[in-house]
Amino acid sequence: MFQLTRSVTWRALERLHRETANDRISDYFAADPKRFDKMSLRVGGLFLDYSKHHVSDAVLAKLIELADHSALVQRRAQMFSGDIINVTEDRPVLHTALRHLGDEPVYADGKDVMPEIQSTREQIKRFSEEVRSGEWKGYSGERIKDVVNIGIGGSDLGPNMACRALLKHRHGELNFHFVSNVDGAHIQKVLRALDPATTLFIVSTKTFSTQETLLNAKTARRWFLDNAGEDADVGAHFIAASTNRKAAMEFGIREENVFEFWAWVGGRYSMWSSIGLPIALSIGFEGFMELLEGAYEMDQHFIEAPFEQNMPVLMALIGIWYINFIGAETHAIVPYDQALHQLPSFLQQLDMESNGKSVDIFGQPVNYKTGPIVWGQTGSNGQHAFFQLLHQGTRYVPIDFIASLKPEPEFEDHHFALLTNMLAQANAFMEGSQDGSQLDPYSCPGNRPSSTLLLDELTPKNLGALIALYEHKVFVQGVIWNINSFDQWGVQLGKRIAGEISERIDTNVGDFDASTQGLLSLVREHF
Numbered sequence: 001m002f003q004l005t006r007s008v009t010w011r012a013l014e015r016l017h018r019e020t021a022n023d024r025i026s027d028y029f030a031a032d033p034k035r036f037d038k039m040s041l042r043v044g045g046l047f048l049d050y051s052k053h054h055v056s057d058a059v060l061a062k063l064i065e066l067a068d069h070s071a072l073v074q075r076r077a078q079m080f081s082g083d084i085i086n087v088t089e090d091r092p093v094l095h096t097a098l099r100h101l102g103d104e105p106v107y108a109d110g111k112d113v114m115p116e117i118q119s120t121r122e123q124i125k126r127f128s129e130e131v132r133s134g135e136w137k138g139y140s141g142e143r144i145k146d147v148v149n150i151g152i153g154g155s156d157l158g159p160n161m162a163c164r165a166l167l168k169h170r171h172g173e174l175n176f177h178f179v180s181n182v183d184g185a186h187i188q189k190v191l192r193a194l195d196p197a198t199t200l201f202i203v204s205t206k207t208f209s210t211q212e213t214l215l216n217a218k219t220a221r222r223w224f225l226d227n228a229g230e231d232a233d234v235g236a237h238f239i240a241a242s243t244n245r246k247a248a249m250e251f252g253i254r255e256e257n258v259f260e261f262w263a264w265v266g267g268r269y270s271m272w273s274s275i276g277l278p279i280a281l282s283i284g285f286e287g288f289m290e291l292l293e294g295a296y297e298m299d300q301h302f303i304e305a306p307f308e309q310n311m312p313v314l315m316a317l318i319g320i321w322y323i324n325f326i327g328a329e330t331h332a333i334v335p336y337d338q339a340l341h342q343l344p345s346f347l348q349q350l351d352m353e354s355n356g357k358s359v360d361i362f363g364q365p366v367n368y369k370t371g372p373i374v375w376g377q378t379g380s381n382g383q384h385a386f387f388q389l390l391h392q393g394t395r396y397v398p399i400d401f402i403a404s405l406k407p408e409p410e411f412e413d414h415h416f417a418l419l420t421n422m423l424a425q426a427n428a429f430m431e432g433s434q435d436g437s438q439l440d441p442y443s444c445p446g447n448r449p450s451s452t453l454l455l456d457e458l459t460p461k462n463l464g465a466l467i468a469l470y471e472h473k474v475f476v477q478g479v480i481w482n483i484n485s486f487d488q489w490g491v492q493l494g495k496r497i498a499g500e501i502s503e504r505i506d507t508n509v510g511d512f513d514a515s516t517q518g519l520l521s522l523v524r525e526h527f
């Protein structure tokens, strides 16, 4: 059977690692004046500079060979054509169909899914226009002023991140709130400022069975009924985005207000579906369609571009080089854009829930590292928090710097400072202290790698392309590692045990370990 780490290409990459381990990235530039031109590319409104990596031409060529010899071409085709690639859950993976804008059909289980997708898009259009125009009335006849999204994980992070990222593109009078944590403090803080007559709740949950979301939704419904007048009508104030129509209706949501999506959309890939309703409410349906358009264009690029010029493939391969050959454990995402402050959290779920796996698609343990720890926060704040460790600590952390070029007219000076700080950091990480000699123990060693991703402007379209880019990067890595990027059994285990513990809170019987039982008895004293 094929063993990745025994393949000729893998072995050659190991050898190249030994040969280039002491290379300096800056020497690659000195040796090749065209390096920046060769190792940068544009896709639509996104520009990627991947020249500041500890990657020689020979390494890059071998990494491309790794992709060539993998199942990438075949699995990419399988994903886009609705084959069952989520093997443990026995499902296709078709988030790309949600942003498919071509005329061709897309099949799942032998059925063209595009008519249903189109009709849900129409439903989102109608609904978002009604709410935004004030045509949608609450129980007292007033228009909606506040929208509360109740959801967690993929049912929160995507719309939450996108609504914040696209704040400049928001128009209309709606305010947005996101409640995710089961900690009552979260919903309490949001509800405190709201008027039930003018508040709309979106219960966002693929399964309609996630404990945190259901508890928050019930608390919201109770608050609504307690505080609204006698005519209170749950149906006018609660809608759902869910695959579980029956449970949503049992909750009190009108059938026509359950916005469907499908089992073949993974939670962390769902912002393109009705889970994206808050985005359409915030920036309008046209803006939502622009987001889909950006993602669709990135999909086309991913399908068509040769690996040497394929942005997600290149990012994935360089990540593999660091994880599997250089031994990096983590990957930092540092947007120099305050509007993207939720992006690191979004990408953390996307990457870690997808590629946090240690068995391959046949259930066999893998003997190589898979997904990295993904973390980060905005620059320039990060410079004054964790960058010191990145400059001079003992860890090796590749970084993605992300920024948009176009300044706000009245804040040009801020934007200039923001971008120059980012460029300075990327340069400092690579070059180290200019005068740092071997003898100076306090010099910065440099030789620390980064990518720089520039958006022409943070528009819905460019954001869509950016998110699709990372989705495909994660996919490519999963294919090369031969893991299933689309299940999450670890998370399911936690969900199951949380259910079991809460069921046993009154009884002392437990097959739980002594620590859990001991802690449970302390908890029990308070309930």
Ligand code: F6P
Pocket (backbone or CB within 6 Å): 152, 153, 154, 155, 204, 205, 206, 207, 208, 209, 210, 213, 266, 267, 268, 353, 488, 491
């Ligand atoms: O975190 C695990 C997970 O299953 C995610 O994949 C999903 O986005 C989240 O829980 C919420 O699930 P649901 O949308 O079904 O409430």
